[in-house]
Amino acid sequence: MTPPLTLAADQNSFARVQARSAELERSIAAAPESFRVLTGDRPTGPLHLGHYFGTLLNRVRLQQAGVEVLVLVADYQVITDRDRGEDLPEVVTELVLDQLAAGLDPERTTFFCHSAVPALNQLLLPLLSLVTVAELHRNPTVKAETAATGDRPMSGLMLTYPLHQAADILFCGANLVPVGRDQLPHLELTRTVARRFAHRYAPVFVQPEALLGDAPLLLGTDGTKMSKSRGNAVSLRADEDTTAQLFRRAVTDSERTITYEPQRRREVSGLVLLGALCRGEAPEDFAAAIGGGGATGLKTAVTEAVNERLRPLRARRAELAADPTIVREVLRRGNAVANEIAGHTLDRVRTAMGMRY
Incomplete structure (x- = not known):
């Protein structure tokens, strides 16, 4: 055996x-x-x-x-x-x-x-x-x-x-x-x-x-693994307003200064990583740029990064879907x-x- x-x-x-x-x-x-x-x-x-x-x-x-x-x-x-x-x-x-x-x-x-x-x-x-x-x-x-x-x-x-x-x-x-x-x-x-x-x-x-x-393992807006079934993921075909609404509901924490600490700040770090990937930056740099902007600043920055990254894809998709x-x-x-x-x-x-x- x-x-x-x-x-x-x-x-x-x-x-x-x-x-x-x-x-x-x-x-x-x-x-x-x-x-x-x-x-x-x-x-x-x-x-x-x-x-x-x-x-x-x-x-x-x-x-x-x-x-x-x-x-x-x-x-x-x-x-x-x-x-x-x-x-x-x-x-x-x-x-x-x-x-x-x-x-x-x-x-x-x-x-x-x-x-x-x-x-x-x-x-x-x-x-x-x-x-x-x-x-x-x-x-x-x-x-x-x-x-x-x-x-x-x-x-x-x-x-x-x-x-x-x-x-x-x-x-x-x-x-x-x-x-x-x-x-x-x-x-x-x-x-x-x-x-x-x-x-x-x-x-x-x-x-x-x-x-x-x-x-990398990407987390959804609720801090758990990004998944279709959990409703915590930004779909590629979503429009910019829907994307913004999803991030406004995202789970964060009460600390004002934004940092990238995956073990200690799971939800915040998940959003930071997502924004950093969309911008092609290191997550530490993305977090540092937000600094003391708090949860509102983080959500705004991530929303802008995601929409900016997906804008050409969404435009191309709309063209293809028309036929x-x-x-x-x-x-x-x-x-x-x-x-x-x-x-x-x-x-x-x-x-x-x-x-x-």
Whole structure:
């Protein structure tokens, strides 16, 4: 029996991933055409500043560097923890608009939807045969999502969620996946599945590597993690007045002088960091500029910084939204590309399994 992983071993493992990620960044700079990236989102609501600084800017960076980027709109994953996808067509459209406005170019980046690529979803069957139920139950995301649903029974779709992510990565031969530390177990399961398929049948799948991001954890206006569901996030499509109203309600403290002290002043420091990121400044400098302005001065400065940063994005978004055919065409073209890739991969899988009749 394999002994449990110790904290020291886990830290050493993460250090190795960090070192390898740094090597990969150097390789991207030298030969970006050698990489294919798979990333994506569940269409569960509008993207916000946490997504912008956490993932969108990195996607644009990789695209600009010359890396092939595929962006999945994971519409099937919406029903892992709910009965139906409410207003899904509208949410999907808004999700794509947010990303186009942020700088992703459909001429260089491929957008596609789960539900539009049958061969990708068909890969789930052979992949499921390569993992145990215990391995699925141990996945941190499955455990966390199940706990968050309260008394709601776990669906089979939720239990197999890690394999959906594995199929998303493996079907397109992505060799690079941008992840945070908490997503590493998903990626390791994907690599395990690729190895097991090769051992049982033939080497078909690429084993993807992690590209670790350094995006900061952004807090919402209430001092908790920024989230669509908590109503504490500035959505990218919000207008300037709505943004100002949200920050006027933000939680701060009674100290007059504004400082950046994340451990002692969580809510104030969260707002300072947000403003600093929007201005491209160090949070200490952003706080010092406000000085003794108090909560009112802080909220005003952050509102101005956010609106200034998002103004070009919002203007671009309004232009794109004026033509309802744009998103449809982006997805039509992207779905066609994804279907071609998935069909080729499924053909190789069936050949390796001896299922060509």
